[in-house]
Amino acid sequence: MTAYVEHVNGIIRGIAAGSENLVCYGQNISAGSCLSGLTRGLVPGPGGQVLNTPNAENTLTGMGFGLMLRGVSSIFFMKQLDFLLLGLDHLVNTWNLMRRNATSASFTIVPVVVDSGYEGPQSSFNALADFCSLAQIPGYTLTNADDSNLILGRHLVAPGFRILAVSQRLFRTEAIRCGSARALDDDAGIIHYANGDDATIVAFNLSFPEAVAVHDAIAMERRSASLFSVNRLLRPAWAAIIEDARRTGRLIVLDDGKGANRLGDGLIAAVRAVDPRVRICSVSRDYDDGWLRPHADRMRVDSAAVLAAIGLQTAA
């Protein structure tokens, strides 16, 4: 078994070691647990550096853009997505200046979304779509072995800027691997894992494991479902998903983001506009006072209820 964090770490190490003049930086990335294994064994490529930094997230976010100005690529590993809130000025204002010109350099921020639960009212921010929407920032989630391969391979050190988020909740779990995973386009923004006839399941944010559980529940009913993950947090191209939902007649949307602006709502609206006959079940998270104290912080998905909502009953 390969754990999710080990799988992601392996890809990152390989890319970093093979990249010239790449600066990898962040707090404790080569000390202690190395971000719980995410950056363990990181070795710089020719001319590169691995830097343990002070706690200065605002400046360090701007630093990546400054490196880009000098034609130097960098990856900023961040222990918690919450800390990236301190760098919002750069994600909006500096990015708006930088994006005017094409660049050969890459700047990637890899934050850990602390969605593992029991952190209390703070340190659990996971609304990545909201983050990226602020200034139309390219962003992607890594939720399994397949999307990690595709997205890290495509984007980790590609010219330009993006955020690639990992899930702390998934760190020690086995990296889910679907043999038939394929990206719908070069961007690897939407990934297709399975074809089915009775439902279309779409996972947003970091809800892919829950989507797999629903997929398996449908299989238990001797039915079949298509399975997609929407990893791109900015203007995904829905066409293939919409077509699949029209074909199956049933759409299941899962989104574990705690923000008010859910990307999945856009997909639902697009499907309804094209074919109002499609039966839709959306599972997401509305604000709950329970968030304000240590709690499991997990989106609960009742597969039986989902299946019932779209007319696929559970076995008696």
Place this chain on the structure above:
Amino acid sequence: MMVAPAVLAGLARKVLRVRFGQMMVNEALKRKEFRIPVHLALGHEAVAVAVDAVMGPDDALCLTHRNIHYNLARAGSIRDELAELRLDATGVAGGWLGSMNMSNPSCGIVYTSSILGNNLCVATGVALGSRIKGLGAATFVVTGDGAMEEGVFFETLQVLRSFELAAVVLVENNEWSLATRTDERRCPIALDRLADAFGIHFERLSGNDVFHYTDRLAALRQMALDRAGPVIVEVALSTLGDWRQVQPGYPEGKFINYHHGAAPTVELSEWPLIADDPCDPVHVLAQRLGSQDVRALARSVFGCLEDEIR
């Protein structure tokens, strides 16, 4: 002096050029020719010309919203600067940046931000990138007494020092942030002691003598490179162009400090002196080189600029 005599000879001319350039912009502001806000830096010419003089070919300069003096000092053409302010395609940035974000990478001005403190953070990356690429270059980052109140000022000093980056952090201290003086809005900050807390060399410049500034900035730049670490320079200056506004309750008019836009009492003429005291670099120039010589030089520079923009 560390600066070559040939360079010194051009310094006076450039101070006048930057002064005249700003005055020409000011006239355009009075005519409301620009849709964008422009923050003049009348009174800041000495430090801008000094930075321009000491920058190496691969050095980088990161600026703030009040950047016109550096842009004029570094740029070859005032016409292109004015065009940028008009958002014309012939401007230095193709009309895409206007004033508050005006940069000019071909002249070493790699980044300019309108957000207080933002450029400090980016400068850390520019400096690190220069080192990674083995450029042997220094990074100049200009900030102000207002921006140094931001948390990122502390962070930036920490990062520059921790990563041993050759940077000159230049604090233009005019003692104003928008409409409040320093002592009206905060406690004093002993910048020399803050620098000492990080083990960073600190120096304070005052007097608006472009020759002295050039000499010291050249030495400080070299120090940053030799030590592979940042230096902090606090430059005491006055932003000229304030006036008194007729208002009830103010028999002598209410004092309005200059912040941005037109300076209504500053008039363009062949002799660009604004204040006949050391707060005006043109005054200091006249004291150093003789009033007649500087006036003659000013007429020459003015004529050249008029030809440039005709």
